[in-house]
Amino acid sequence: xxxxxxxxxxxxxxxxxxxxxxxxxxxxxxxxxxxxxxxxxxxxxxxxxxxxxxxxxxxxxxxxxxxxxxxxxxxxxxxxxxxxxxxxxxxxxxxxxxxxxxxxxxxxxxxxxxxxxxxxxxxxxxxxxxxxxxxxxxxxxxxxxxxxxxxxxxxx
Ligand SMILES: [Zn+2]
Numbered sequence: 001x002x003x004x005x006x007x008x009x010x011x012x013x014x015x016x017x018x019x020x021x022x023x024x025x026x027x028x029x030x031x032x033x034x035x036x037x038x039x040x041x042x043x044x045x046x047x048x049x050x051x052x053x054x055x056x057x058x059x060x061x062x063x064x065x066x067x068x069x070x071x072x073x074x075x076x077x078x079x080x081x082x083x084x085x086x087x088x089x090x091x092x093x094x095x096x097x098x099x100x101x102x103x104x105x106x107x108x109x110x111x112x113x114x115x116x117x118x119x120x121x122x123x124x125x126x127x128x129x130x131x132x133x134x135x136x137x138x139x140x141x142x143x144x145x146x147x148x149x150x151x152x153x154x155x156x
Contacts, residue, residue: 023075033057034068035092038078043089043108083108084142098139107145107153 016035020027030053037052038044044052050065069090072078080090081099085106098111116139124134 019077023077025071025075025077030057030060030064031068031072033060034065035072035077038072038090038092042110043081043091045087045089045106049090081108081140096136096138098141100141100143102145103142105145105149107149109145111139111141 016032017027020031025031033053033056034049037049040052041048046062046066046069049069050060050062053060053065069078069080073080073090076093078090078092080088081101082088083101083106084103087106089108096117098113098116100109100111101107120137121134
């Protein structure tokens with residue numbers, strides 16, 4: 001599924017360096033290629049990341065890419081999520097948002113809703129969870145996608 005994020009600027013190498021070093025991540029050409037693929041693609045799975053990475057690094061294996069993805073998750077610079085079909089998808093953290101996932105098709109959409117966020121924040125403020133301060137939340141909505149998967153996601 002090719003679905004480039006519109007308007008997303010792919011950071012140049014010089015801009016990635018301070019970001020990586022702040023997170024304690026040593027920059028390697030392979031890590032850079034994987035991270036740049038994640039910035040380019042929308043909720044890609046490992047195969048889609050590999051397809052992009054192979055353009056610049058044809059010898060990198062899927063296992064290496066998978067290890068890099070796991071490492072990035074541990075470092076908190078990307079998130080992963082599993083669709084109902086069991087496939088793992090990855091994304092960088094641009095800004096907090098929710099997800100809608102189709103029950104059977106391999107489709108994940110971003111869901112932004114400031115109104116809902118305000119409601120949930122207000123709700124938990126009132127709840128007064130004495131020992132907890134809620135910092136963030138992520139809704140994972142399940143649904144049935146009625147759009148055309150081929151047209152929306154396979155327009156290469
Ligand atoms: Zn997302």
